[in-house]
Amino acid sequence: MRIDDSRPIWAQLVDEVRRLITSGEWPPGGKIPSVRELALEFGANPNTVQKALVEIDRLGLTTTERTVGRFVTTDREAVAAARSALAETSADGFIDAMAGIGLEPSEVISLLEQRWAQRAAHGKDVP
Amino acid sequence: MRIDDSRPIWAQLVDEVRRLITSGEWPPGGKIPSVRELALEFGANPNTVQKALVEIDRLGLTTTERTVGRFVTTDREAVAAARSALAETSADGFIDAMAGIGLEPSEVISLLEQRWAQRAAHGKDVP
DNA sequence: CCATCTGTATTAATGTAATAATACAGCGAG
DNA sequence: CTCGCTGTATTATTACATTAATACAGATGG
Numbered sequence: 168m169r170i171d172d173s174r175p176i177w178a179q180l181v182d183e184v185r186r187l188i189t190s191g192e193w194p195p196g197g198k199i200p201s202v203r204e205l206a207l208e209f210g211a212n213p214n215t216v217q218k219a220l221v222e223i224d225r226l227g228l229t230t231t232e233r234t235v236g237r238f239v240t241t242d243r244e245a246v247a248a249a250r251s252a253l254a255e256t257s258a259d260g261f262i263d264a265m266a267g268i269g270l271e272p273s274e275v276i277s278l279l280e281q282r283w284a285q286r287a288a289h290g291k292d293v294p
Numbered sequence: 295m296r297i298d299d300s301r302p303i304w305a306q307l308v309d310e311v312r313r314l315i316t317s318g319e320w321p322p323g324g325k326i327p328s329v330r331e332l333a334l335e336f337g338a339n340p341n342t343v344q345k346a347l348v349e350i351d352r353l354g355l356t357t358t359e360r361t362v363g364r365f366v367t368t369d370r371e372a373v374a375a376a377r378s379a380l381a382e383t384s385a386d387g388f389i390d391a392m393a394g395i396g397l398e399p400s401e402v403i404s405l406l407e408q409r410w411a412q413r414a415a416h417g418k419d420v421p
Numbered sequence: 422c423c424a425t426c427t428g429t430a431t432t433a434a435t436g437t438a439a440t441a442a443t444a445c446a447g448c449g450a451g
Numbered sequence: 452c453t454c455g456c457t458g459t460a461t462t463a464t465t466a467c468a469t470t471a472a473t474a475c476a477g478a479t480g481g
Contacts (some may be wrong), residue, residue, distance in 0.1 A: 172318060173302070173305060174300060174301055175300070175467090175468060175469085175470090176468080176469075177457085177468080178300060178401065183471080185393050186391075186395055187302065188449075189395050190394060190395045190396050191409065191430075199454090201427065201428085202428065202429090203426090204406075204429085211468050211469090211470090212469065212471075213470095213471095213472085214468065214469080215468085216466095217428080217430095220326075220428090221429095227382060231428070232427085232428090233427075233428055233429080233476085233477070234426080234427045234428065234429095234477040234478045234479090235426090235427060235428085235475070235477090235478065235479085236426090236427060236428080237359075237427095237428085239382060241302055241446090250395055253391075254392065254395065254397060254402075254405060254407070257388060257392065258402075258405050258406055258409045259393045259409055259413075260386075260412055261385075261387075261388040261406075262406065262409055262413060264313075264384045265381065265384065266376055266413070267313050267317060268313055268316050268317045268380060268381065269317050269318065270381060270411050272406075272407065274405075275381075275406070276403055276406065278381060278382070278385050279385055279388075279389065279402070279403065279406070279463075280399070280403075282385045282386055282389055283399050286386075286389060286393070298447080302437090302438060303439070304438080304439090324433090328456075328457065328458085329457085329458065329459090330456090330457090338439085338440090339439060339440050339441075340440095340441095341439075341440075341441085341460095342438085342439060342440080342458075344458080344460095345438095345457090348459095358457095358458070359435085359444085359448090359457085359458090360447070360448085360457075360458055360459080361446075361447040361448045361457045361458065362447090362448065362449085362456090362457060362458085363454080363456090363457060363458080364457095364458085422475080422481100423479105423480100423481085424479100424480090424481085425478100425479085425480085425481100426468105426474105426477105426478085426479080426480100427476100427477080427478075428476095428477095429465100429474100429475085429476090429481080430472080430474080430475080431472100431474080431475100432469085432471100432472090432473085433470100433472090434458105434469100434470085434471080434474080435466100435468100435470080435471100436468085436469080437464085437467085437468085437469100438466100438467080438468100438472100439464100439465085439466080439467100440466100440481090441462100441463085441464080441465100441473100441478085442457100442461100442463090442464105442466080442467095443460100444459100444460080444461080445458105445459085445460080445461100445462080445468100446457100446458095446459090447456105447458095448453090448455105448456085448457075448474100449456085450454090450455090450459100451452105451453085451454085451455105
């Protein structure tokens with residue numbers, strides 16, 4: 168994962184963990200890594216990770232058993248709803264940006280297809 | 295303009311000014327508002343605006359005449375290039391987000407058309 | 422029982438963003 | 452010339468993000 172210094176680290180962790188859950192990489196009911204493990208993995212401070220995970224709890228994507236660990240919610244509808252919400256929010260933001268510089272929907276769709284094809288070509292995995 | 299507290303204000307000002315220039319709302323060669331005027335308009339501190347405008351200068355979108363004011367560059371190609379770069383960067387980021395949660399290109403395009411239609415309906419101007 | 426792991430809480434220190442209040446030098450209009 | 456505006460620079464202060472170093476309570480496995 169990429170750590171950008173333009174936003175608070177804990178906010179970026181919220182985004183990444185939410186992605187891991189809504190994408191299914193962290194399946195419903197599964198135990199997630201501990202605060203300390205995630206801190207190592209992300210190269211961040213445990214306190215910073217803690218702050219992010221509390222927010223994920225608040226979003227209803229995880230539940231906490233105080234001395235045992237955190238688990239992805241078993242409420243698959245909640246996960247699906249979060250995924251939809253994430254997609255719509257991203258789409259709306261992207262649309263605002265594109266319309267804001269005077270691009271038409273058809274132009275944006277063409278651009279999107281073109282960039283997605285390039286992504287598939289040299290790829291995000293093996294550039 | 296919307297001021298979000300999740301990113302530094304000066305960075306958001308860079309984005310907004312860049313949008314105003316690349317969209318043509320601030321035309322090539324035109325004089326842009328002074329640091330103090332923009333500070334009032336954006337509800338920010340002049341020092342914060344200053345920091346953003348120096349960055350816009352550095353991007354080559356404006357030129358500064360020290361005791362006279364700032365002007366949008368007359369280099370229309372530079373403006374067009376900045377606009378393309380902005381569109382591509384936004385598109386790539388959007389694609390990463392959508393692919394990251396497992397959406398296919400066709401799904402994303404459908405979503406985009408749907409949300410853009412809704413935008414046109416109740417609209418961004420008169421909700 | 423005991424060592425280890427869990428989430429959580431606390432305190433301090435550091436760096437940076439943002440505001441605030443000025444100050445200066447130079448241009449242009451009256 | 453004088454006044455007002457321009458960009459720029461400086462200093463101080465406040466707030467917050469982040470790191471760091473601990474500490475505690477309870478669960479789990481040996």
